[in-house]
Amino acid sequence: xxxxxxxxxxxxxxxxxxxxxxxxxxxxxxxxxxxxxxxxxxxxxxxxxxxxxxxxxxxxxxxxxxxxxxxxxxxxxxxxxxxxxxxxxxxxxxxxxxxxxxxxxxxxxxxxxxxxx
Numbered sequence: 001x002x003x004x005x006x007x008x009x010x011x012x013x014x015x016x017x018x019x020x021x022x023x024x025x026x027x028x029x030x031x032x033x034x035x036x037x038x039x040x041x042x043x044x045x046x047x048x049x050x051x052x053x054x055x056x057x058x059x060x061x062x063x064x065x066x067x068x069x070x071x072x073x074x075x076x077x078x079x080x081x082x083x084x085x086x087x088x089x090x091x092x093x094x095x096x097x098x099x100x101x102x103x104x105x106x107x108x109x110x111x112x113x114x115x116x117x
Contacts, residue, residue: 040095054105073110090116
């Protein structure tokens with residue numbers, strides 16, 4: 001019984017040491033946003049947004065050629081973007097840059113989206 005407790009304590013210490021050396025994944029950085037109201041027209045991949053958005057409309061992360069951009073979309077475009085995210089498909093997104101309620105927060109309000117086949 002004593003050997004079991006010693007082994008468990010040793011294994012726990014080893015796991016703690018390994019976990020301490022693990023690299024912490026940095027959150028995706030938002031690019032410097034274009035001027036409010038300027039056009040957004042890019043192709044890339046989307047994923048469902050995981051995290052605390054700076055505005056309640058943000059539902060997607062868009063990975064284009066330069067960086068990750070947050071997207072907020074109306075119902076019809078949300079269906080297209082959700083399909084693209086679930087199917088790991090590329091999508092062409094049109095929209096306008098907007099500022100969120102918090103200072104460094106900016107996102108794209110989607111006006112059009114289509115799957116790229």
